[in-house]
Amino acid sequence: MINRRSIEVAVGLFIAAGLAALFMLAMKVSNISAFTEGNGYQLSARFENIGGLKVRSPVTMGGVRIGRVAAIEFDQNAYQAVVTLKISPQYDRIPKDSSASIYTSGLLGEQYVGLEPGADDAYMRDQDSISLTQSALVMERLISKFLFNQTVKENGGS
Amino acid sequence: MDWLQSLGRTGLILFERLGRGHLFLLRVFGGMSDTVLRPSLLIAQMYSIGVLSFTIIAISGLNVGMVLGLQMYNTLVDFGAEDSLGQVVALSLVRELGPVVAALLFAGRAGSALTAEIGLMKATEQLSGMEMMAVDPIKRVVAPRFLAGMLSMPLLAAIFSAVGILGGFFVGVGLLGVDSGAFWSQMQANVDLREDIVNGVIKSFVFGFVATWIAVYEGYDTVPTTEGVSRSTTRTVVHSAFAILALDFVLTALMFGGI
The missing domain is CATH 1.20.5 (Single alpha-helices involved in coiled-coils or other helix-helix interfaces)
Structure with missing residues (x-):
């Protein structure tokens, strides 16, 4: 015993x-770290098309994650998607004229918001909006554009 | 007419057992207070239910994780997506395999032992003896075992998942050469604390509840003969497995949606 x-x-x-x-x-x-970064400041960006971007997708600058997507809404008046980005407080020197684009990591990876720094001396504050944006690449559109160009070329050549 | 009668009889027996099971559960809940007041009973049961199941859970978890890592790697590498290995291994373990396989092993390892123990106590008239001494066997024997099983199961499932992920890490990163950083970062980016881990814990808690309930009820309700105890033990494992797998479908549909 x-x-x-x-x-x-x-x-x-x-x-x-x-x-x-x-x-x-x-x-x-x-991803518990996402819960601890409760504080931070918010930026908003308007996109024509956000593709497969989701709430909690990463926001990166130079490939480093500096925040997350906090909310995605649709603005009925402008017919645009309004994406709210929550940026960690230590990254407080993002130039005013920075641009935001939606990229895909890898061929099948998740989509994320990439910020490209501008040259302005003034920095983004809480609730600012990013005016220069580039929408997500939608695969079907790319393919249809490509096919359309091919057809035009063939028709023009003959 | 005969088959209709036998169908009816089977149905009545089924519902009677089900009803008695629920009444039994109520009595166990009623007797739970004494267990809380005397934690030494609970600790002794945690030892025989939880600690003694630890080895089989840990070894199974390690092997399941390693096999998962190997199989998923071979599939993912065709798409050049072997960096997602960590995510695949972690999600399948935390959401499904951890709670379900741990619960099935738990029913086989601890549930059958519980049924046999309580059943033999009944067959050797120890339970009646306790009643003669004005000791309520539900409070003294059943409630501590029930509580111990319910508390042990989520811990065992968590150990299963954690060891499984380490097993997947060992095979993926150690043997197959997946990048260690990608393994963890893809996992962390795609496993959600609330959606995946808490739901997995809830699942394992429900499975622990059901498996222990079936085990103690089968033991307490057994026909007090050698054959009766052996039948009850078999029934515990079979019914627990059915209940766990059926509940898993229901819980998955509720938690991860789609239906």
Whole structure:
């Protein structure tokens, strides 16, 4: 018969291992960092077409993630998508005339907002909007454009 | 006419068992307070249910994770998407395989032992003996086991998933040469704390509840003979597996939508 103390120690170890596993799943596996960056400032950008961009998609500058997409709305008056970007507070020197584009990471990867820095001396503040934007590339449009060009070329050549 | 009668009889027996199971559950909940007041009973059961299941859960988790890493790598590499390996392994373990496989192993390892133990107590009239001494066997025997099973299961499932991800990491990054940074970053970018991990924990909690309930009920309700105990033990494993897999479908449909 195992004595009481060693049973209690074993149960303690088991609970600790279980909690450690949960902790690892939460911290190491999931995107908990997205919850901790609650503070930060918001910028908005208007796009003609956002493609497959989703809330919580990354916002990057020079390939480094500096924030996330906080909200996506549709403006009925301008027929544009309004994307709210939440930028981490330590990145507070984004020039006023920076531009935002929607890119795809890899051929099948997720879509993200890439910011290109401008040359302005003034920096973006909370609730500012990015005026220079470039919409997502929609694969069907590219293909149809390409096919259209091909047809035009063939017709022009003959 | 005969087959109609036998169908009716089967149905009535089924519903009677189901009803008794629920009444039993209510009694167990009623007797839960004593377990909370005497944690030593709970700790002893946590040892036999949780700690002794640890090895099989950890080893199975490691192997499932390693196989998952290997299989997914071979598929993903055709699309040049082997960087997503971490994401695939983590999502399949956290959402499905962790809770479900751990619960099936739990039913086989701990549930059957619970049924056999309580069933033999009944067959050797220990439960009646307790009643004679004015000790409520539900409070003294069943409630601590039930609570211990319910608490152990989420921990075991979390261990299964965590060890499985490490197994996938070992195979993917260690043996097959996936980039370590891509493995973790793709995983972190696509596994959501609320959507995936909390839902997985809820699932494992529900499975633990159902599997332990079936196990203690089958034990308590057994026909007190050698054959009866053996049948109850078999039924525990079979019914638990059915219940876990059926509930998994329902929970997945509710949590991850689509229906």
